[in-house]
Amino acid sequence: MDFQKLSLYKYPIIFSLSCTALYLAFAYDLERSDFFKLISLYGALFFLSFKLIQFQKHNYWVLISLSLVFRLLFIVAIPMLSQDYFRFIWDGRLLANGFNPYEYLPAELVADPTLPVSQARQLIDGMGGLSAANYTNYAPVNQLVFLFAGGLAGNNIIFSVILMRIVIIAADFGTLYFGTQLLRSLKLPDHRIFWYMLNPFIIIELTGNLHFEGVMVFFLVWALYLLHKRKWIWSAIVFGISVSVKLLPLMFLPLLFRYFTGFSFPGISKASAAFSQANENFSGKKKNGLKEKHPQKDKSRSPELNISTRHPERSRGQSISHSERSRGKSISHPERSRGVIAFSKLIVYYLLVFAVVILSFFPFFNSEVIRNFTQSIGLWFGKFEFNASIYYVVREFGFWIKGYNIIGSAGKILPLITLLIILGLSFFRKNQTTKQLITSMLFAITAYLFLSTTVHPWYLAVPLILSVFTQFRYMIAWSAVVFLSYYAYSNPEYQENLWLVTLEYLIVFGYMGWELFKGRPLKL
Numbered sequence: 001m002d003f004q005k006l007s008l009y010k011y012p013i014i015f016s017l018s019c020t021a022l023y024l025a026f027a028y029d030l031e032r033s034d035f036f037k038l039i040s041l042y043g044a045l046f047f048l049s050f051k052l053i054q055f056q057k058h059n060y061w062v063l064i065s066l067s068l069v070f071r072l073l074f075i076v077a078i079p080m081l082s083q084d085y086f087r088f089i090w091d092g093r094l095l096a097n098g099f100n101p102y103e104y105l106p107a108e109l110v111a112d113p114t115l116p117v118s119q120a121r122q123l124i125d126g127m128g129g130l131s132a133a134n135y136t137n138y139a140p141v142n143q144l145v146f147l148f149a150g151g152l153a154g155n156n157i158i159f160s161v162i163l164m165r166i167v168i169i170a171a172d173f174g175t176l177y178f179g180t181q182l183l184r185s186l187k188l189p190d191h192r193i194f195w196y197m198l199n200p201f202i203i204i205e206l207t208g209n210l211h212f213e214g215v216m217v218f219f220l221v222w223a224l225y226l227l228h229k230r231k232w233i234w235s236a237i238v239f240g241i242s243v244s245v246k247l248l249p250l251m252f253l254p255l256l257f258r259y260f261t262g263f264s265f266p267g268i269s270k271a272s273a274a275f276s277q278a279n280e281n282f283s284g285k286k287k288n289g290l291k292e293k294h295p296q297k298d299k300s301r302s303p304e305l306n307i308s309t310r311h312p313e314r315s316r317g318q319s320i321s322h323s324e325r326s327r328g329k330s331i332s333h334p335e336r337s338r339g340v341i342a343f344s345k346l347i348v349y350y351l352l353v354f355a356v357v358i359l360s361f362f363p364f365f366n367s368e369v370i371r372n373f374t375q376s377i378g379l380w381f382g383k384f385e386f387n388a389s390i391y392y393v394v395r396e397f398g399f400w401i402k403g404y405n406i407i408g409s410a411g412k413i414l415p416l417i418t419l420l421i422i423l424g425l426s427f428f429r430k431n432q433t434t435k436q437l438i439t440s441m442l443f444a445i446t447a448y449l450f451l452s453t454t455v456h457p458w459y460l461a462v463p464l465i466l467s468v469f470t471q472f473r474y475m476i477a478w479s480a481v482v483f484l485s486y487y488a489y490s491n492p493e494y495q496e497n498l499w500l501v502t503l504e505y506l507i508v509f510g511y512m513g514w515e516l517f518k519g520r521p522l523k524l
Contacts, residue, residue, distance in 0.1 A: 012055050015048045016066060022048070023070055026204060027077035035490035038081075042483045045200035053198060057191035064176070067197040071169050071207045075162060081486065082209040086126035089160045091136050091143060092150025093117045101143060102369040107132040118155045137376035140360035141244040142212050161210065168206050171218040172197065175465065178218075182225045182469060186435060192468045201479040205458040213461040216245040221465060228434040232260075236349045240356025247377070248462060251418075251448060253350060254426035255440050260346040262432055380454055382411040387455045387485040389505045390414070392498070407453060414451040421447045435469065442466040442475075446512075457482045474512035481507050 022045050030038060056062050079085050091101040097116045099109075109115060110124050110132075117123070124132050138146070145167050153159035179193040196202055196217075206214035219242035226235035242249045257263070361369070385391065385407060391414060398406030425431075425440045445463045449455050460479055467475035484500040 012052060012062075015052050015055070019045060019048050019052070019066075019070060020073065023073045023200075023203070027074045027080075027208060030080055032081050032486065032489045033491075035487050038486055039483060042200060042204070046480050049198050049200055053191060053194050057189070057194070060190055063191070063194045063198060067172075067176070067194070068169075070198070070203050071172070074203075074208045075165060076158065077208065078158070078161065079209045081204070081489070082211065083126055083128055084131070085161060085164070085210045086123050086128075087131050087136065088138070088142075088146045088164060088210065089150060089153075089157060090117070090120075090123045090127060091138060092146030092148070092160070093123075094150075095143060095147040096151045100364055100366070100369070101136045101138075101146075102364050102372050103135075103366070105133065105135060119157070122157075134379060135372040135376045137373065137379075138212075139244050139246060140364060141215070141241060142246075143364070145212070145215070164210055165207060168210065168212065168214045171215040172202070172206065174218040175214070175221050178222045178225045179465070179468065182221065182228060182434075185225070185228055186469060188469065195476055196465050196468055199464065199476075199479055201457070201482065202461060202464070206461065209458065211458040211461075212245060213458050216242050216248065217461055217465050218242075219245060220249055220462070224434070224438065224469075227259075232345060232349055233352065236352035237356055240353040241360075243353065243357050244360035248445075251422055251444055252441050253353065254422055255431055255437060255444065256346060256349065257426050258429075258431045259437050260349065261342045380452075381415055382408055382453075384454045386453075386488070387457075387482075387496070387501060387504075388453050389455070389501075389509075390450050391453045392501065411453055414453070418448050418451050438466055438469045439472070442470055442472065446475075455485075457485060472512075472515050474508060474515055477511040478504075478508045 022041050026038075026041050026045070030041065032038065052066065053063065087106075090106055094101045094104070094109075094117060099117075106124055106127065107129070109117075110120050136143075145164060148167070149160040149163040153163060176193055176197050179196065180190055183190055183192055202214070205211055219238050223235045223239035223242060226232070226238060239249065385395075388395075391407075391410060394410050394414070395405060395407065398404070398410065422444045425444055429436075429440050431437045431440050442463055445466070449459060449463070452459075460475065460482055464475045464479055467473065481504045484504045485496070487500050488494050488496045
């Protein structure tokens, strides 16, 4: 045995074995009420994973193997940080027995002595009173996975968990494949994808705790890859499936406006383009210590060259006239056709997305389903609150001014502000290349989370994967500190520690502000 060669890999081997031991402890020897142990294990895992990616970023297959091994460690573990899987199994068994899960409240249905769902009382107690008292809010593709697990597993809860976990692991490796292909198309390093695949936040929250954001992420990344490759019809279909897993990607649809049409507002478009270009180039200039060149003296920054070479899939030999530029037209994206044709493609894309979503709901549809489903979704804006940032500040002002919790009104106003931000990103930010589009998507969902009343840790999966394709790293920092929110489960009253929540968001806002205004992202 070549011990000298082996010694070169001693640190990666030590880190890998240490991660294995820590993941096993997380999966099989942790109670969520033990916050000190939880945060210690997570902190150690994050540091070791950081070092593994640094040391092995050129050993692609080593990182793939570790991504699989670490997930398989959870294969027979019962989720310790979430009880949602009881509701998943409940919905699946209802479907397997011919019941529509969107029609019935578990707390009411369990009182029926003829109910054919096995272990009904155990599932009701496991999901908790809050879930049992509300209609399901899980979209149709999720329900198909629940049916798959409930139908095959019979009365075996562990087997149901294993089947759902296999689906989530498979989705993660689909994300690995299409994410790597998209990174290569964008001329970005392959190893960036492992800030998703090997991030302990993703492994624990998705594989460990059985959250289906991973399935949504898979279809979303696939749709973005197809869109980048100009297969926009297939992209729309896959995007619709992503929405049918979780409704969240719907917020990204307005951002496609300028991506398809290339339309820009005179005057505003120039300022927007200048800001976008400066934002993309600033970090490189700061790093290399270069002085800003005068635009008239830098031939490489001429409008013709700059516009025609921004997108890797551009049509060669394309040119643009002075009159077209004066009207705010752009040809930086290869799929932008002129006038009505470009807008028609956008409309068809939207129609295909909504057609897929409607078709997915069709097997469940009746007069009550939409009402029940939207009622459950509305609870997240007007009733629930957890690990929020801006909302908690607004809530304190509400207590000070009104004397009571103003979640009812704040839960209506904050989503409207989010919508305005998304529309602003859609119409006034340059979204004509795939990188620009994904960056706007990242900003949109970040604004959504900052203004939400409820931010569970697993909600960060989507912005984390989007950040992989951008120059921003603040989502990695957020994924490192979001587990501070689990302090709430260390006491019987589920009382949050607002000092820890404040610390979490100070780190996130601080790092994000540093990247936005100093242009110095963490080098990974």
